[in-house]
Amino acid sequence: MGSTTLQKKGEKRFSLKDLSIQKRLPLLICILLLCVIIAFGLTSYIGVKKAALEMGRERIKTLSEQLSSMFGQAAKDLTSGTHTVANQPPIKNYVLNGGRGPDTAALPVLQKLQLDSSWILVELYNAQWKPLLRTGATELKLNKNLDSVISFSSPGPDSCKIGKLVQVGDSIYYAIVAAVTDHKQFIGYLVRWRLQKATAKAIAQFSELLGSDVILLVGNADGTLWSDMNKVVSAPPLDTKPKDGFFEYATPKGGQATSTIRPIAFTPWFLLIEVPQQRLLEAANRFRNWILILGSILLIAGIFAAWLMSRNITKPLKTLTAAAATIASGDYSASVEIGRSDELGKLAGAFNTMAQQVGNARYNLEKIVEERTTQLQKANKELEAFSYSVSHDLRAPLRSISGFAMILKEDYVARLDPEANRLTDKIITNAKMMGRLIDDLISFSKMGRTEIDRQIVDMKKLVESCVAETLQREGENKCQTEIHPLPACYGDQNLIKQVWMNLISNAVKYSSKNPVPRVEIGCTESDDKHTYYVRDNGVGFDMKYAHKLFGVFQRLHSQKEFEGTGLGLALAKRIINQHNGDIWSEASTGEGAVFYFSLPKSKLP
Amino acid sequence: MKSEVDILLIEDSLDDAEMTIRALKKIKLDNNVVHLENGQEALDFLFAKGKFETLRLSSQPKVILLDIKMPKVDGIEVLRRIKSDKRTRMIPVVIMTSSSEEKDLVTSYKLGVNSYVVKPVDFENFTRAVVELGLYWLLANRSTQ
Numbered sequence: 250m251g252s253t254t255l256q257k258k259g260e261k262r263f264s265l266k267d268l269s270i271q272k273r274l275p276l277l278i279c280i281l282l283l284c285v286i287i288a289f290g291l292t293s294y295i296g297v298k299k300a301a302l303e304m305g306r307e308r309i310k311t312l313s314e315q316l317s318s319m320f321g322q323a324a325k326d327l328t329s330g331t332h333t334v335a336n337q338p339p340i341k342n343y344v345l346n347g348g349r350g351p352d353t354a355a356l357p358v359l360q361k362l363q364l365d366s367s368w369i370l371v372e373l374y375n376a377q378w379k380p381l382l383r384t385g386a387t388e389l390k391l392n393k394n395l396d397s398v399i400s401f402s403s404p405g406p407d408s409c410k411i412g413k414l415v416q417v418g419d420s421i422y423y424a425i426v427a428a429v430t431d432h433k434q435f436i437g438y439l440v441r442w443r444l445q446k447a448t449a450k451a452i453a454q455f456s457e458l459l460g461s462d463v464i465l466l467v468g469n470a471d472g473t474l475w476s477d478m479n480k481v482v483s484a485p486p487l488d489t490k491p492k493d494g495f496f497e498y499a500t501p502k503g504g505q506a507t508s509t510i511r512p513i514a515f516t517p518w519f520l521l522i523e524v525p526q527q528r529l530l531e532a533a534n535r536f537r538n539w540i541l542i543l544g545s546i547l548l549i550a551g552i553f554a555a556w557l558m559s560r561n562i563t564k565p566l567k568t569l570t571a572a573a574a575t576i577a578s579g580d581y582s583a584s585v586e587i588g589r590s591d592e593l594g595k596l597a598g599a600f601n602t603m604a605q606q607v608g609n610a611r612y613n614l615e616k617i618v619e620e621r622t623t624q625l626q627k628a629n630k631e632l633e634a635f636s637y638s639v640s641h642d643l644r645a646p647l648r649s650i651s652g653f654a655m656i657l658k659e660d661y662v663a664r665l666d667p668e669a670n671r672l673t674d675k676i677i678t679n680a681k682m683m684g685r686l687i688d689d690l691i692s693f694s695k696m697g698r699t700e701i702d703r704q705i706v707d708m709k710k711l712v713e714s715c716v717a718e719t720l721q722r723e724g725e726n727k728c729q730t731e732i733h734p735l736p737a738c739y740g741d742q743n744l745i746k747q748v749w750m751n752l753i754s755n756a757v758k759y760s761s762k763n764p765v766p767r768v769e770i771g772c773t774e775s776d777d778k779h780t781y782y783v784r785d786n787g788v789g790f791d792m793k794y795a796h797k798l799f800g801v802f803q804r805l806h807s808q809k810e811f812e813g814t815g816l817g818l819a820l821a822k823r824i825i826n827q828h829n830g831d832i833w834s835e836a837s838t839g840e841g842a843v844f845y846f847s848l849p850k851s852k853l854p
Numbered sequence: 855m856k857s858e859v860d861i862l863l864i865e866d867s868l869d870d871a872e873m874t875i876r877a878l879k880k881i882k883l884d885n886n887v888v889h890l891e892n893g894q895e896a897l898d899f900l901f902a903k904g905k906f907e908t909l910r911l912s913s914q915p916k917v918i919l920l921d922i923k924m925p926k927v928d929g930i931e932v933l934r935r936i937k938s939d940k941r942t943r944m945i946p947v948v949i950m951t952s953s954s955e956e957k958d959l960v961t962s963y964k965l966g967v968n969s970y971v972v973k974p975v976d977f978e979n980f981t982r983a984v985v986e987l988g989l990y991w992l993l994a995n996r997s998t999q
Contacts (some may be wrong), residue, residue, distance in 0.1 A: 642952075644952040644973070645952050648952075648976070648977065649873075651977045652869065654977075655977040656977075
């Protein structure tokens with residue numbers, strides 16, 4: 250059962266209705282703003298990103314075109330220069346002589362072609378690719394690969410070509426081959442080998458031009474070798490053979506890259522410019538960051554504004570609530586000053602009017618209550634005075650009646666005849682009866698006015714003393730009594746004793762005509778109360794009169810049968826009711842009666 | 855005029871007074887009983903004023919039996935005057951009344967009454983109560999005098 254309750258508590262879901270207005274309004278505005286910011290930010294970011302990529306492509310396209318034309322121009326200059334040298338007379342003559350003449354004229358020309366250290370080797374071949382003359386780093390075995398570097402399968406006269414890039418060791422070389430012609434006939438070839446090496450200055454210029462993270466590669470058009478102008482690098486991860494156009498791929502370092510490839514004129518080379526997309530999207534990302542910052546500022550400002558607004562609404566409501574609480578606690582002077590003329594202002598006005606009216610009504614009510622209380626107190630005092638008079642003034646003559654009747658009997662018993670004695674006895678008996686009646690009436694009327702003095706009452710002990718007292722008063726001990734265990738109660742000992750005395754003496758009285766009178770006293774227990782009972786085997790009564798039993802002056806038997814004032818049970822009922830208990834009875838004519846009374850099981854102090 | 859008084863009975867009801875004296879007579883304590891019918895008389899008697907101006911008691915009464923409800927000056931007032939005067943303060947005072955009002959009982963004890971007896975309604979008990987009172991206050995009790 251406990252776990253079910255716990256579960257139910259846990260299941261309690263978040264609901265907007267549980268939030269205060271002051272929180273709800275900013276929350277709603279926050280959600281609204283967030284939606285707007287996200288939608289606007291996302292669409293504009295996508296647009297900006299697309300534009301940035303487009304712009305980036307455009308830029309690297311332009312760049313690659315410029316670079317390729319620059320390289321192509323350089324290549325053209327190189328080839329035409331080499332071709333001019335190759336057809337100078339000293340070279341021509343030397344080749345025509347088949348390399349057998351003195352090289353004094355040809356060699357300086359070749360050596361002159363080694364403009365700097367990058368021009369590593371200059372060679373002269375005849376038409377059958379037989380070397381005639383060479384100068385420079387002759388130890389390099391570059392010529393072996395010459396066929397694969399330059400294909401002159403169908404060489405035309407005046408032609409000069411630049412070969413593929415070749416790797417030897419760590420270095421990369423390329424050849425510029427110019428045909429040596431005479432009368433439009435091939436007679437030999439001039440080959441210049443150059444180490445491909447970009448100077449530090451050139452690299453710095455490039456990176457300044459392109460940006461440090463942009464990669465510039467030059468490679469063979471057939472895709473066999475790629476270099477960064479200094480050394481061999483791994484081929485870019487293209488999914489097709491290199492060709493003119495744009496490519497997009499994931500770089501081995503991670504991240505997306507956009508690249509463009511362009512052929513370089515007058516060479517069998519391609520030029521590749523690779524830009525990380527990050528770089529292209531830099532502007533877009535900056536824009537995104539701005540959007541985020543602006544959005545956050547907007548959001549915070551919005552929430553703050555909404556909070557201010559809702560506080561503006563809820564503050565008067567709180568003032569109203571506080572005023573209502575003040576009134577609820579009994580201070581009717583509370584009024585609300587909101588100082589605005591909108592709906593809340595009207596509400597405050599209505600509240601103030603209401604508070605004033607309630608205050609007035611309460612003041613009037615208090616006055617009426619005060620008046621009534623005074624009247625009641627007066628009436629109560631009169632009643633007290635009356636009962637005082639009754640107790641005093643009725644007793645005194647009564648005592649005289651019974652007293653002088655007794656004196657008559659004591660002093661004149663011999664001189665009165667039996668009838669006179671009998672009449673005197675009647676006077677005495679009736680006077681006694683009336684005395685008891687007055688006593689009962691006084692205690693009955695007192696019951697309503699006196700405070701009950703609660704304490705723990707030992708019921709068992711109390712009942713035993715009541716039974717003993719009753720039997721002693723009755724003077725006959727033929728009545729059997731059985732007392733079961735009785736739990737203690739919390740009440741006024743004197744008053745509870747009156748109840749027991751009444752019930753026990755009734756039981757003894759009404760069972761006195763049974764040959765074997767028997768009285769049983771006990772108690773039953775339930776959750777919240779103890780029910781005590783007194784059972785007799787006396788004359789009982791008809792249940793249809795049960796409701797009359799506890800009324801004032803209600804008697805079910807004649808004075809001749811059983812004497813009594815008709816006040817005992819009424820008094821018992823009053824006492825039990827004052828103890829928040831109940832009293833009732835069950836009986837049938839001739840078969841005895843049971844009287845019950847219950848008392849709440851109050852916590853014992 | 856000089857006399858000795860054992861019991862001063864202050865009682866407006868002649869019937870009650872008669873029955874009281876009759877009860878005292880039974881135990882032969884009725885010789886020095888003075889019966890006064892109201893509070894004013896009682897005060898005059900005790901403080902030798904008015905018609906008792908010439909009265910000179912050889913000693914104070916041994917006990918005063920005092921009714922509460924009386925015309926003119928009631929028993930409570932008489933009690934107050936007795937207990938607030940140093941001449942009469944030591945005299946035992948027994949309130950004998952028909953009233954069992956809590957208020958009277960409390961007031962009386964506050965004023966220093968020595969005993970408070972509710973007159974039993976029936977004659978037998980009444981006689982018994984008076985007899986016990988007389989025996990106690992005149993014979994058993996040892997006062998300061």
